[in-house]
Amino acid sequence: MTRIALVTGANRGLGRAAAIALGQKNIRVVASSREGTTDVVEEIEAAGGEAIALRLDVGDPAMIEAGRAALLAAIERQWDAASIDILINNAGVGLFAPLGAITADDFDTTFAINVRGPLLLTQALLPHLAEGARVVNVSSSLSRHSSPATSVYAASKKALEAMTRSLALELGPQGIRMNSIAPGPTATDFNGGAMRDDEGMRDALSQQTALGRVGDPEEIADAIVALISEELRWVTGERIEASGGALM
Template sequence: MTSTASSTPIALVTGGSRGLGRNAALQIARQGIDVILTYRSRADEAQAVVAEIEGLGRRAVALPLDVARSGTFAAFAAQVREALARVWSAERFDFLVNNAGIGIHAPFAETTEAQFDELVAVHLKGPFFLTQALLPLLRDGGRIVNLSSGLARFALPGYAAYAAMKGGVEVLTRYLAKELGPRGIAVNVVAPGAIETDFGGGAVRDNAQVNAFIASQTALGRVGVPDDIGGVVASLLLPASRWINAQRIEASGGMFL
């Protein structure tokens, strides 16, 4: 499936040590795909995911990466190149999942410039320039999946800055699909609804009132869980999804219809 020495496809998942990224990495591995995952600070969490993936019979490597520090991306790409050669005897990987992110909840009138800049660095500048840095290592005919949010479609107070970044990611996805099309690379964006994780302080998971409100506004009558998202991301990497391109796939159970 690849044009490299590796006969097994390889996916790179940013923020793959926890939350939706961890679930996506595991779901991807279950589809017979090896994984390079990144983590920002918790190497122990990342190695635990590596062990889980290896338990599924796949190979995995965890590499440190702070997506807010674009100045480190060239060095990170060199680390990826080294890992590909060392573990897979390969020069290219097949799939890039731009998942890493943070949550900042602040009313528009109270959002600080520092908060705004941090969201830009992590959610917009990060995926833009990381993808750029990794393009030489991404094989022709590969796939890119970016992560957005249902908040780019519907509006909830306190997420103006965060949602604006995700709107930018959705536009970027279409441009990547257009410009990388000559290389046969398909690019899509997955927009999760509210999910029970520790994201943004874990309010959706831990606050019963918030959880009940979201469930009441969701057609399927409950709040999402990580398993509802990881499988969607993994499915976009499968051969049967090769003709899906430049699309926004919302996985929200039907929030705010």
């Protein structure tokens, strides 16, 4: 049976790469973001996969409920399905600032999208997760090591990992596996594309990784595909870091 995956934040970066990688594995993809994902769907379909686009803002609780209803209507219409098999909670925001410049709005926005969003979306979709479903929450290597001006972002990702472990225990009796994946420095457009476009930053970060370079989004996507595979069916409640050995 062909599985169905929902990927949040699929319009760019790691989410886009994950959606494309899942499509290449004969998994039907619901590519969601608050900005639209039509081009991602077209790329998946051009490669022979199946995908649909969904507008979803995980930072807005009302949009999560509306997105749930739209998702169920779309998969029923497109694939005559009533449940999904894979949920990739990738949508996130990085608001980086030193202590003196952090605002209450920065904190609230970061935790609303990076922590509350995955929690409420998983909660909303729980009745519609197929038996043996897989959930992957995208964290960050910054939950393990430290960098200046990342306190709020790192705290949100650490909270996401704690939530992942707790929910893995709670949902395990239903056969649902939940894990977090923690990417290290990766060349995407996240944080204004700094790790992709700033050669000086790339060089500095490369010197801090065991493999001597920053990662590519496709490498994180491959790790996500591996984590939801049958080969790792006995893995749940774990944090898997894909960082090339950053700051070991």
